[in-house]
Amino acid sequence: MKLQNRTQAHESGVKKPNRARPRTPIREQQRLDPSEREAIIAREAVSFFAEHGFEGQTRELARRLRITQPLLYRYFPSKEALIERVYQEVFVERWKPSWEKIITDRSVPLKTRLIQFYREYAEVILTYEWIRLFMFAGLKDLGLNARYLRMLRERAFEKVIEEIRLEYGRPSTRELPVTVLEIEMVWGLHAAIFYLGVRQFIYSMPLETDVNSIIDAKVATFLGGVRSVLPAKEKG
Amino acid sequence: MKLQNRTQAHESGVKKPNRARPRTPIREQQRLDPSEREAIIAREAVSFFAEHGFEGQTRELARRLRITQPLLYRYFPSKEALIERVYQEVFVERWKPSWEKIITDRSVPLKTRLIQFYREYAEVILTYEWIRLFMFAGLKDLGLNARYLRMLRERAFEKVIEEIRLEYGRPSTRELPVTVLEIEMVWGLHAAIFYLGVRQFIYSMPLETDVNSIIDAKVATFLGGVRSVLPAKEKG
DNA sequence: ATGACTATTTATCGATCGATAAACAAAAAG
DNA sequence: CTTTTTGTTTATCGATCGATAAATAGTCAT
The missing domain is CATH 1.10.357 (Tetracycline Repressor; domain 2)
Known part of the structure; x- marks a missing residue:
């Protein structure tokens, strides 16, 4: 089992010529509207738990979402609540x-x-x-x-x-x-x-x-x- | 559920020194023949993983077996090996x-x-x-x-x-x-x-x-x- | 600009899990 | 009896996981 270091670390050893272009935040992390972020999380959670089961780890889900794991808990009080949302999304909607x-x-x-x-x-x-x-x-x-x-x-x-x-x-x-x-x-x-x-x-x-x-x-x-x-x- | 006998006391009438037990004939932890212990573990593992899935914890399996968790690793080199044995037991045998x-x-x-x-x-x-x-x-x-x-x-x-x-x-x-x-x-x-x-x-x-x-x-x-x-x- | 607000990250805790080493104890051997 | 063998337990490690608190940074009102 190998560790995986983050690939988007801008300050890592790899040369990233800090081009004076701070006005092109295409690749940068976005600050989204809560409702939009919540929808994105829920949608990805459906795909994620379908693949790995409900024992899938919140850290890996967060990585797929390109966000940090604690952010999930800003939008869902617990992992179980997120799973409930997945049920709603798939079996009810x-x-x-x-x-x-x-x-x-x-x-x-x-x-x-x-x-x-x-x-x-x-x-x-x-x-x-x-x-x-x-x-x-x-x-x-x-x-x-x-x-x-x-x-x-x-x-x-x-x-x-x-x-x-x-x-x-x-x-x-x-x-x-x-x-x-x-x-x-x-x-x-x-x-x-x-x-x-x-x-x-x-x-x-x-x-x-x-x-x-x-x-x-x-x-x-x-x-x-x-x-x-x-x-x-x-x-x- | 109807069928399936889950009785702990199987028919091991052959090898049993069993000189007069002075006290508490049952409930006492047994020191078993390796082949017998291995069979018991495998049998219980089938039942256990069927109930909890393969993410079921070795500590709980050990508790159901009335043994300690490290003893499992005396008979199976890893959890995955135990699961392989379960496959063999059910889908092949x-x-x-x-x-x-x-x-x-x-x-x-x-x-x-x-x-x-x-x-x-x-x-x-x-x-x-x-x-x-x-x-x-x-x-x-x-x-x-x-x-x-x-x-x-x-x-x-x-x-x-x-x-x-x-x-x-x-x-x-x-x-x-x-x-x-x-x-x-x-x-x-x-x-x-x-x-x-x-x-x-x-x-x-x-x-x-x-x-x-x-x-x-x-x-x-x-x-x-x-x-x-x-x-x-x-x-x- | 400045400060308030808040979306997001960093840092970390406590519990849990698979796995290992050493200690212990019940038989067997001499 | 004493010694040896070995089935089993005690103790513990390193990694992982869900979750929380504090720090940071993007956005907006003034």
Whole structure:
């Protein structure tokens, strides 16, 4: 393990001809507006913790930001608070309410809706940052993952099942709650998509196929599969 | 968590001088045979690192073992060496060569073979230790996951595809290499099973359904799905 | 310019972690 | 018994980490 000396020390031994040009502070450290600095820190923290996990050191994060480590504590009271901000940034801010409208827009064929939703959803979660941070959070525990997935189930999965019920003339989920088999089918589809991210960003195995075409195929298979486990039609 | 016996008192009935203990037969620190001590440390390390990740501290591991922390270094030259031993213990030792025989035993119907293989494989990898250690290893990088999955592909996935090719009268994988679509179908089945473990042991969401019945259903769907992407039949 | 304000840096603390050396003690050997 | 061997503990080092306080330097109002 080798030590790393700072590369930007202007007073180090290396000759830096002190050109009389103090009015070109391009490379110099900037003094930023607090809101802007905070945003920059949060953004870099997302990338940093996604790469190194939450045990990544604040000193290295600061180095990537070209600031000193104590400055982090001017904007976030603790490392844990910074991590909480990362959660907010990724798992809350990146959720798009429009997805729920896509699922329930009955002017569009069901299969088309599902393909569009899962494509858009996959585009958000199938990123280096999302996948790895979600996994790091899960391994650390926190209720975060269970909480997120409960939200996902309410806002998406149950709507999907409701739409399928309607499509095939079955009782509404309000009359007959979502069955274990139905939700398990949805989990299966979700697993297939999520695992694409795991292969890429956790196992470092590049995909050999186009993601969208995989999603299209999985949605088609899913629609056929879930139909076979749908509760019986209403009598008369 | 259900299975897994964590009892400290294993079956060491062979080597035990154990003359009448005058006082406090248990609770006393033992002086053990090196091979036995090493095995105990390795076993506990599997459990410990699965729970806390590889950043778990050697002092806490030692405390769980009721030994002092420097003693660990009598049996393993470094923490990293201990982690390597954990990999060996879980990802190498738990692989069963008999699985490869199950897949290729053509005296048994293909579907039966696949169900049996995936059930047995799931029984091994769907454990708290296996799932979490594999994920920790992936996030840490190391070539471990890619290496393991390359082995899995060679020893299992490609054999599965070869058997399906034969079943449906298609050219052997020796004549026509495994296609991207075929391997993607296998990945999909693997994802569904693996994700069951992720839900349980990383998200802490207990399954509501029997694992074997899910596997049976997935294998059936898989067999139908992979057939539709099989390469064309040989010309008469 | 001058001084007030504050974003940023320098310096450092206390705790923690992996690892090593020496002391200790329980067996085994003579 | 005494001596030797060795499994285990005690003590401690050097590095690292999150966090705090004080000093510094850039910016703006007057």
